[in-house]
Amino acid sequence: MPDPAAARAAELRRVLTRAMHAYYVLDAPEMSDAEYDRLFRELQALEREHPDLTTPDSPTLRVGAEPATALVKHAHLAPMLSLANAFSDDDLREWQERNARVAPDVVGAGYNLEVKIDGAAVNLTYRDGVLAVGATRGNGVVGEVVTANLRTVPDIPLRLQGNGWPAVLEVRGECYMPRAAFEALNRKRVAAGEPPFANPRNAAAGGLRQLDSRLTRERGLRFFAFAAFAPPGAGRLPFGTQVELLQGLTAWGFRVEPHHRRVADLPGAMAAVAELEPLLDGLPFGADGVVVKVDRLALHEELGNVGDREPRWAVARKFAPEVAVTKLLDIKVNVGRTGALNPYATLEPVEIGGVTVSTATLHNADLIAAKDIRIGDWVEVTRAGEVIPQVLGPVRERRAELEAAGTPPRPFTMPTRCPACGSEVEAPPDEVMSYCPNVSCPSRVHEGIFHFASRGAMDIRGLGYERVRQLLDAGLIHDAADLYGLQTLPLVALDGFGEKSAAQLITAVAASKAQPLSRLLFALGIRRVGDGAAELLARRFGTMAALRDASPEVIAEVRGIGPTIAAGVAAFFREERNRDLLRRLEAAGLRMDEPVKVTAGGVFDGQTFVLTGTLTALSRAEATRLIEQAGGAVTGSVSKKTAAMVAGSEPGSKLEKAKALGIPVWDEAELLRRLGR
Ligand code: IVH
Numbered sequence: 001m002p003d004p005a006a007a008r009a010a011e012l013r014r015v016l017t018r019a020m021h022a023y024y025v026l027d028a029p030e031m032s033d034a035e036y037d038r039l040f041r042e043l044q045a046l047e048r049e050h051p052d053l054t055t056p057d058s059p060t061l062r063v064g065a066e067p068a069t070a071l072v073k074h075a076h077l078a079p080m081l082s083l084a085n086a087f088s089d090d091d092l093r094e095w096q097e098r099n100a101r102v103a104p105d106v107v108g109a110g111y112n113l114e115v116k117i118d119g120a121a122v123n124l125t126y127r128d129g130v131l132a133v134g135a136t137r138g139n140g141v142v143g144e145v146v147t148a149n150l151r152t153v154p155d156i157p158l159r160l161q162g163n164g165w166p167a168v169l170e171v172r173g174e175c176y177m178p179r180a181a182f183e184a185l186n187r188k189r190v191a192a193g194e195p196p197f198a199n200p201r202n203a204a205a206g207g208l209r210q211l212d213s214r215l216t217r218e219r220g221l222r223f224f225a226f227a228a229f230a231p232p233g234a235g236r237l238p239f240g241t242q243v244e245l246l247q248g249l250t251a252w253g254f255r256v257e258p259h260h261r262r263v264a265d266l267p268g269a270m271a272a273v274a275e276l277e278p279l280l281d282g283l284p285f286g287a288d289g290v291v292v293k294v295d296r297l298a299l300h301e302e303l304g305n306v307g308d309r310e311p312r313w314a315v316a317r318k319f320a321p322e323v324a325v326t327k328l329l330d331i332k333v334n335v336g337r338t339g340a341l342n343p344y345a346t347l348e349p350v351e352i353g354g355v356t357v358s359t360a361t362l363h364n365a366d367l368i369a370a371k372d373i374r375i376g377d378w379v380e381v382t383r384a385g386e387v388i389p390q391v392l393g394p395v396r397e398r399r400a401e402l403e404a405a406g407t408p409p410r411p412f413t414m415p416t417r418c419p420a421c422g423s424e425v426e427a428p429p430d431e432v433m434s435y436c437p438n439v440s441c442p443s444r445v446h447e448g449i450f451h452f453a454s455r456g457a458m459d460i461r462g463l464g465y466e467r468v469r470q471l472l473d474a475g476l477i478h479d480a481a482d483l484y485g486l487q488t489l490p491l492v493a494l495d496g497f498g499e500k501s502a503a504q505l506i507t508a509v510a511a512s513k514a515q516p517l518s519r520l521l522f523a524l525g526i527r528r529v530g531d532g533a534a535e536l537l538a539r540r541f542g543t544m545a546a547l548r549d550a551s552p553e554v555i556a557e558v559r560g561i562g563p564t565i566a567a568g569v570a571a572f573f574r575e576e577r578n579r580d581l582l583r584r585l586e587a588a589g590l591r592m593d594e595p596v597k598v599t600a601g602g603v604f605d606g607q608t609f610v611l612t613g614t615l616t617a618l619s620r621a622e623a624t625r626l627i628e629q630a631g632g633a634v635t636g637s638v639s640k641k642t643a644a645m646v647a648g649s650e651p652g653s654k655l656e657k658a659k660a661l662g663i664p665v666w667d668e669a670e671l672l673r674r675l676g677r
Contacts, residue, residue, distance in 0.1 A: 005046055009053045012043040016059040017159065024154040024222075025255045057130050057158035064214035065148040071209065072145040074135035076123055077170055077231045081140065082309060083116075083291065083316040089270045092292065095315045096266050099294070102312065103302040110295040111269045112242040113276065114260040116316050117224050118286035119176025120205040122150060126169045129160040136208055140309075146208050150175070152217035155224075157253035165252055166235030173225035173254070176285050177204040181220035190401045198327065198348065200286045222285070225254035241295045262295060273317050280319070289318040324357070325395055326350035328379045331362060331412045335420045335443035337451050337525045339435040343368060343412065345379070345391050352383040360389035364432045365414040374409035376402060420444070439577070445479070446472055448525050452480040456531050457523035458512040462505050470494055480523070481581055483509050484588035517544060517594040520585070526572045528565050536560045537569065538594040540618075542625050544582065545592070548573045557617045559677040596628050603674060604632030608641060612655055613648035615668050623668075626675055638663060646671045 016039055019031040040059065047054045054060070086092045099106045121137040134150030135143040150156055153175060160169070177185070177200040185203060186196035197203040207219035228245055230237050239245040246256045259276060263269050269292050280287040294300060294313040303312035327348040334342045343362040350357055360381050362368050373379060377394040378401075394409070402408055416425055418436035420443030427434040436444065450468045453460035460483070471477045476490055486509060491502035515523075518538035522531045529537070540558045541547040547555070547569070556566035572578050586592055609627050611620055611634060618626070623646065624634045638645065638657045645658040645665045658665055666674070 005050055006053055009043060009046045009050070012039055012046070013055065013058055016040060016043065017057070017157075020059060020062075020154055021157070021161070021253055025253065055130075056132070059158070061148070061151045061158065062154065062217070064152050064212070064217045067212035068148065069211070071211070073138075074123075074133060074143050074145045076135065076141060076143060077125075077168075078229055079140050080121055080123055080137045080143070080172065081305060081311050083314055084306070084310045085289075086292075086315045086317045087319075089273075092266060092270060092273075092315065092317060095292075099303055099312055102304070103299055105296075106294055106299055106303070108265045109299060110241075110262060110264055111266070112246075112260060112262050112293045112295045113269060113272050114226060114246075114291045114293065115257045115276065115280065115283065115287045116289040116291045116318075117174040117176050117226075117257060118199075118201050118288040119174040120201065120208055122146075122173065122175050122208065122223070124150065124156060124171045124173075126160055126165065126171065128167060129165060131156065131158050136205075144209065146216075148213040149208055149210060149216035150223075152213055153221045153223050155222055155255040159253075161253035162251045164238045164248070166230040166237065168231055168234035169237075170229040170231070171225050171249065171252075171254065172227040172229065173223055175204055175208055175221050175223050176200060177207065177219060177221055178285050180284065185219065186401075190404050193405055195405050195407070196401055223255065224257045225249045226256070226291075237297075240297060242293050242297065243295060245297070277319055289316045291316050322352075323380050323382045323392065324350045324352045325378055325380055326357075328373065328375060328377045328391065328394075328409075331368070331373075331375055333415055333419050335418055335436050335441060335447070337444055337448035338527050339437060339439075339441065339444055340433045341414065341418070341425060341436065343414070345373075345381075347379070347381060347391075350381065352381060352389065355383065357381060357383055357389045360391045362391055365412070365434070366432045368412050372396075374411050376407055376409035378402075418443075442472070449477065449480050449483070451525050452523045453483070453512075454523075457519055458515050459519070460505075460512045461508040462501070463508065467505075470496075479581060481584035481588060484513070484585070484590075513588065513590045515591065517542075517592060520544070520590060520592070521547075524572070524578075524581075527568045529569060533561055533565055539625070539629065540622055542621060543593045544586075546619065546621065548579075548582070554617065559672070594625075596625055602629065602631030603676070604630040604643070607632045607643035608635050609633070610635060610638050610642050610645045610654060610658065611648075612645060613651035615646070615648040617668055617672065623671065626671075626677075630675055 016036065019036055022028050022030045043058070044060050047058065047060055086095055096106065123135045123137065123143060124131060125133040131147070131151070133145060134147040134156070135145050137143050151158060179200065182197070182200040182203055189196050197206070203219060204221055207216050207221055210216045226246070228237055228249060237245070239248050243262050246260060250256050259279065261272055263272050273290050276290050292315050294303065300311065300313040305311050328345050329348055330346045331343050332346060334344055336342050343365060345360045345362050347358050347360060362373065371393045373391060373394050378398040379394050380392040381389055382392055383389040399409065414434055417423065418425055418438065418441060421436065421438050421441040423436050423438040423441065425434045426437050438444070446469055449472070450465050452458055453463040453468065474494055476486060477483055486506055488499070488502045488506060491497050491505065492499055516538065518535045521529060521538055522534035536558055537547055537555070541550060552563070552566045552570040555561060555569055556563045604627055609632055611623055615623055627634055632643070638654055638661060640661060642658065642663050645655065645663055646668065647655055647665050648668060655665065
C-alpha cells in the first residue's frame with residue numbers, strides 16, 4: 001500500500017514545480033501567490049516530519065540551504081570557453097573567412113543569433129534528469145560548486161521536463177541579475193552604508209559565490225540557457241542545429257533568451273545584428289552584444305576551438321560603448337619629457353570599445369578643478385578611436401552614495417615637488433601646466449628617449465617604454481644618441497634579451513638613421529614642436545644646419561609656425577647640450593635633411609623658375625626646395641619658357657631680361673602665396 005505522505009509530497013512537488021515553471025519560465029502564472037505559499041508550506045511541513053521524503057529536486061530547496069564553510073572545486077566535463085569579439089561587419093566577414101578555410105561548408109550554412117547576456121556563466125550537471133551539480137565557470141577548466149545557490153534561481157529546473165535527455169547532461173548558460181533587482185540592491189546597500197556594485201555582472205557573480213545560499217536568493221538571480229553538452233558515453237544530444245538545441249532546452253524546462261533568430265548567411269547575420277543592436281539597451285537585463293553562432297552542430301565539431309579558449313563557431317558581435325562609468329581610484333602624476341607634470345587617473349578597470357581601460361589622462365590641474373573631479377568619484381571615461389582614454393567628468397548624482405557609504409571623494413592637489421626627482425616644481429603664471437625644471441630628471445630622460453624611439457618619431461621597433469627603462473637602469477644609455485652605440489654583448493646580458501632580440505634591436509636602431517629630418521626634429525622633443533610643426537620646419541629649411549642657424553624671426557615666418565614655437569626652436573639650438581647631442585647624432589650617421597617630395601599634380605608641375613636678388617623669408621636653397629616640392633624646377637637663366645621670375649632685393653641684370661621677354665616677376669610674398677603658404 002503506497003505511503004500517503006510520500007504520495008502527497010510527490011504531488012506537491014509536481015504541482016509546485018509546474019507553477020514555478022509557469023511563472024518564471026513561461027511568464028504565464030497559473031496559480032496565485034497565496035495558493036503557492038500554502039502548498040509550499042504544506043510540503044515543507046511534510047518534509048520536516050519525514051526527512052527521508054526530501055528529494056534533490058524538491059522546490060523547498062529553493063529557499064536556500066545552511067551556509068557552506070567553503071566552496072568546493074568542480075572540474076568541468078568540457079572546458080567552458082569564452083568568445084572572440086567582432087566589433088564590425090568587417091570583423092564578422094573575416095571571422096567567416098577564417099572559418100571557411102577550416103570548414104568550407106560554413107558559408108551559407110546558416111547562423112543563429114542570440115543576445116549576449118551580461119552575467120556569470122554557470123554549468124549545470126543533470127544526472128538522470130535531476131540537477132546534481134551547479135558550478136561557476138572559474139578559470140574555464142575548474143569552477144566552484146554552488147549547487148545550493150543555483151537552486152535558489154527560480155528558472156533553473158531542479159528536474160528536467162520532457163524526455164530525450166542523456167543520462168548525464170551539462171547545461172550551460174548565464175546567471176544574471178535583472179536591472180530592476182540590481183538597482184534595488186544598490187539602493188539598499190547605499191542606505192545600509194555599504195558600497196554599491198559597479199555593474200549587474202559583479203553583483204551576479206558575487207551572489208553566486210555566497211557561502212549562504214539565502215543571501216544568493218536575496219539577489220534575485222535569473223538564468224538563461226544557451227548551450228548543452230553530453231559527455232562521451234552518456235548518450236548523444238538529439239539536435240542537429242543550435243536552433244533545435246534551444247528548442248530542446250525549452251522543452252526540458254529551461255528559459256532561453258527570446259530574441260534569438262536564425263539567418264541564412266552572413267549578410268543576413270549583419271542585417272539581424274543591426275536590428276538587434278538598438279534593442280539591447282531596453283532589455284530588462286544587461287546585454288553586451290549579440291552572439292553569432294554557426295547553426296549546424298556538426299560544423300561546430302569540424303571547426304573546433306582556438307586553443308582551449310574560444311570556439312571558432314561562435315563570435316560575440318560587440319558594440320563599442322563610447323563612454324563607460326567607473327571608479328576613479330587615484331590621481332597620480334607623471335613627469336613628461338618636457339618636464340610637464342601630467343596628472344592621470346587610475347581607474348577601476350572598465351571595458352570601453354573592447355579594450356580594458358585602467359588609466360586615463362586628466363590633462364592638467366586646472367581642468368580637474370574646473371570639472372570638479374575628485375579622487376574616489378564615479379567618473380565617465382571615453383576612448384574615441386586611437387585617442388588615449390580620457391576622464392570626461394564626475395557622475396555628481398552618485399556622490400551622495402559615496403558620502404552615505406562613508407567614502408566621500410576628495411579633491412586633488414598638484415604636488416609641489418617633482419614626484420620623480422624631488423626638484424621644486426615650477427608653475428609659470430601664464431600656463432596651466434607645472435614643470436619639473438631638472439633636465440636630468442630620470443623621468444624626463446626616460447620619457448624623452450621613449451618618445452625619440454616611438455612610432456611617429458624615429459620608429460625604432462622593439463624599443464618600448466619598459467625596454468628604455470631597462471637600458472637606462474643598466475647604464476647602457478643616458479640619452480638618445482647612446483642608442484646608436486649599443487652593442488650586442490651587453491644587451492644579451494640583460495633580462496629578457498637573447499642574441500636574436502639584441503640583434504633585432506640593433507638593426508632597428510640602425511634603420512632609424514635613415515629617417516628624414518622631419519622625424520628627427522619631432523623625435524628631439526623640442527617643446528611645442530609636434531609632428532606637424534616638425535614637418536613644416538623640415539620642408540622649409542631642408543637641413544638641420546639651416547634650421548639651427550636660422551634666427552627666431554625667420555623661423556616665425558614659416559606659415560603655421562608662430563613666434564612662440566619659433567622662440568622655442570631657437571632656444572633649443574642655442575643650448576650647448578642640445579648642440580652636442582646633435583653633433584653626436586650626426587657623427588653616428590643620422591640623416592640630417594629632408595628628401596624633396598616631388599608631388600605629381602603640384603601647383604608648379606612642369607614649370608621652370610628663375611631666382612634673382614636676395615630673398616628675406618627664404619634662403620635660395622629653401623625657395624628652390626619649395627618650388628621643387630610643388631613640381632617645378634629652378635634654372636639659372638631666363639628664357640621664353642620661364643614661367644616666372646622670383647626677385648628679391650638688389651636683383652641682377654636677369655630682371656631686365658625677364659621684363660624684356662614679358663615674363664611675370666614675383667616677389668617672395670607672391671611665391672609663398674602661390675605655394676599656399
Ligand atoms: S555561447 C562555447 N551564448 O559570454 C562558448 N555565450 O564572453 C559558449 N554568454 O562565457 C558561449 N550570452 O558566459 C554564448 N547567448 C550566449 C551568451 C553567452 C552570454 C557569455 C558566456 C561566455 C561569455 C563569453
